[in-house]
Amino acid sequence: MNVRVGIDIGGTRIDAAAVAEGRDGDHRILLQHAVPTVRGREGIREGLRTAYTQLLERLGTERPVASLGIGVPGIVSGGRVSHAVNLGLDGDPFDLAAEAGALTAVPVRVDNDVKAAAWGAAQWLRATDGAGADVDLALLNVGTGLAAGLVLNGSLRRGARGLAGEIGHLVTDRSGPPCPCGKRGCLELYASGGGLARRWSGSAAQLMVAAADGDAHAQLVREDLVAGLAQAVRILVQATDVEQVVLAGGVVTSTPALQGALLAELRSHGADSGFEQHLAVHERVRWLPEDYPAGSVGAALLPGEG
Amino acid sequence: MNVRVGIDIGGTRIDAAAVAEGRDGDHRILLQHAVPTVRGREGIREGLRTAYTQLLERLGTERPVASLGIGVPGIVSGGRVSHAVNLGLDGDPFDLAAEAGALTAVPVRVDNDVKAAAWGAAQWLRATDGAGADVDLALLNVGTGLAAGLVLNGSLRRGARGLAGEIGHLVTDRSGPPCPCGKRGCLELYASGGGLARRWSGSAAQLMVAAADGDAHAQLVREDLVAGLAQAVRILVQATDVEQVVLAGGVVTSTPALQGALLAELRSHGADSGFEQHLAVHERVRWLPEDYPAGSVGAALLPGEG
Structure with missing residues (x-):
């Protein structure tokens, strides 16, 4: 049994997890630890160090770590991340693999956060749903932005330029807002938390209540949100025919009324x-449980390239 | 060197090809033969028999056939095709594998025609473009309908229900025509030949000329055609990040002005x-040469399931 550590660098929090991996590909979450995100190179460097060393302190020395995986929002290539705007890492690529290499001698893997979370969702389906080694899914992450990750026939799909699943910037209405x-x-x-926040000042749950109560603006926003989420799901299914689409992100996973509206729309x-x-x-639709740390578990268990 | 036969059953023609497959996965087209399609079960059965036996007569007995592959429009599962409306095969699934088994004792494979053509396009890229065993592409077939096939990292993607790439019925305008x-x-x-025919009575080339000459209706149809094709390409690229998108079908491959307009739109x-x-x-865009028989070559070289 290997202990592997995963770190999911998010816009507000850095989530770390220690995961025990069995020989049959099963896994058990041993420990989770989070620190707040501080934007910018120095902030991310320090946050990564703190999250990793504090997790290791809690883990103790009896269980040595076999690998470290990191998920990060942005375009990842060769251990470097670029376009990580939400982390204040604009400009030149930031060499996360090198930063992690300064912390530990174990093998380090870095990948896009949604791809890592898709890999984590695959582990969740294997643990809870009897999915096999050929588990086949898209994880649709409804966060600040909207993006998906693909695990096809048991393999994480990165794509030719590391962009597989980046459907958030498909244009759905050419005369829509900028x-x-x-x-x-x-x-x-x-169809994202960020998009919702620009149009509605409360939570998604409050939106659903206001729309049900007859608020015309809420109804319009709800309609666009549901239609956008449905279109995202359909694009993933019709382009790739994945067996399951796992939706993640508080906007959907904590709003049962929205889940019901989305399923009704799809049906x-x-x-x-x-x-x-x-x-x-x-x-094909599933909801990732709010308390399952797909990002850090997926980062911990990331497969190698290829 | 194996000789393998592929048959592509289309709405107007049944195309057969005999393909020599080398040990390194290279291929050479030995012979092609076509017969007209007659719709309905009896017509398809007889057309399949005629195309296969006439091809074998021309091939001669010195080169025994190692396998037969068939591509057919419709949903294919276990050698049976359903929803093959263009072939007049509505109703119960039609057991093409059994029909082929009555013609020959060699192993038979049946798959959807666009998936077979995607596999054929992969062989074309390997033969002409130096693509390797991990060739990565979507074939976007602009025929009577609009559908794609995916070859990801060298593997034909069928999908959980055999529907990978079926993007033609994604709704792009909810207030659009029925x-x-x-x-x-x-x-x-x-964005299809059938869609174009409903709005324009000439060829795609004539559409491009009329639009350039200021015909307002032609300009509208052209704009929708170009935007629709561009959206199809983008959906494939953003959902799967395929390295190349190969466009096929006379509407695009025989209309250079349309190709130019599509590239300009994407750029x-x-x-x-x-x-x-x-x-x-x-x-990422490539054009399948009009004279490359991707459908029958792909059918001939179809990989097994899994």
Whole structure:
């Protein structure tokens, strides 16, 4: 049994987990530890160090660590991250593998946070759902942004340029509002926590209540949110035919009314179409439990390249 | 060197090819033969028999056939095809593997036609472009309908329900015109040969000329066609990050002006966005040569399940 450590660097928190990996690919979470994120190179460097060393102190010396994996929002290549705007790491790529290498002598792997979380969701399905080594899923992460990660036939799909699953900036309405990315009407504007926050001052749960109570603005925002999430799920299913789509992120996982509305939308879409019946998109949807740390577990168990 | 036969059953023609497969996975097309399609069970059965036996007669007995592969439009499972509306094979699934088994004792494989063509496009890239065993592409087939096939890291992706790449019935405009599938505003209505024929009475080349000459209706149809094709390419790239997108089908491969317009649209889209620059969608586009029989070659060389 190996003990592997994973660290998920998020916009507000750095989550670390120590995971015991069995010989059959099963896993057990031994310990979790979090520290707040401080943006910028120095802040991320220090946060990574603190999270790792404090986790190791709690873990004790009897269980040596076999590897360290890191998930980070941004484009990751060769251990370096770029475009990590939410972490204040603009400009030149930031060499996270080198930073981690200064902390430990064990093998280090770095990958995009949503890809790591998809790998974590695959472990969750294997542990709870009887999924096998050929587990097949998309993790749709509804966070500040909107992005997916793919595990196809048991393999993490990175893609030719490390961008597999980056559907948030597909344009869904060319006459829609401007997106910070420079385009208009991106899916992420409607179907993400950040997009919701620009249009609604409360929580997603409050949105659903207000819409049900007849608030016209809330109804409009709800409609766009549900339609956007449904479109994201359908794009993933129709492009890749993944067996399951696991939705993650507080906006959906903590809002049962939104989950119900999304399933109803998926179920009603093309109810008369034989193709849609065969596609059965709504049957593929799962919700990642709020307390399952897919990001850090996935980072801990990250496979090698290739 | 094995000789393998592939048969691509299309709406108007049944294309057969005999392909010599080398030990290194290289291939050479020995012979091609086509017969017209006659719709319905009896017509398809007889067409399959005629295409296969006439190809074998021309091939001669000195080169025994090692396998037979068949590509067919529709949903294929266990050698049976369903929803093959264009072939007049509605209703109960049609057992093509059994039909083929009555013709020959060699191993038979049956798959969806676009998946077979994607596998054929992978062989084309390997033969002409130096692509390796990990060739990574989506074939976007712009035919009567719009559908894609995926070859990811050298493996044909079928998907959980055999539907990987079926993006034609993603809704791109919920207030758009009704689609025969029962929904509204499907991508296929704008970006396919069938969709074009419903809005324009000439060829795609004539459309491009009329639009350039100022015909307002032609300009509208052109804009929708180009935008729809661009959206299909982007969905494939952003969902899966395939290295290359190979476009096939006469509408695009025989219309250089349309190819130019599509590339310009992809290049201009989000030109100010760092993410789009990294994505570089337009650099991934290739055109399948009109005379390369990807459907029958891919069917001939189809890999086994799994």
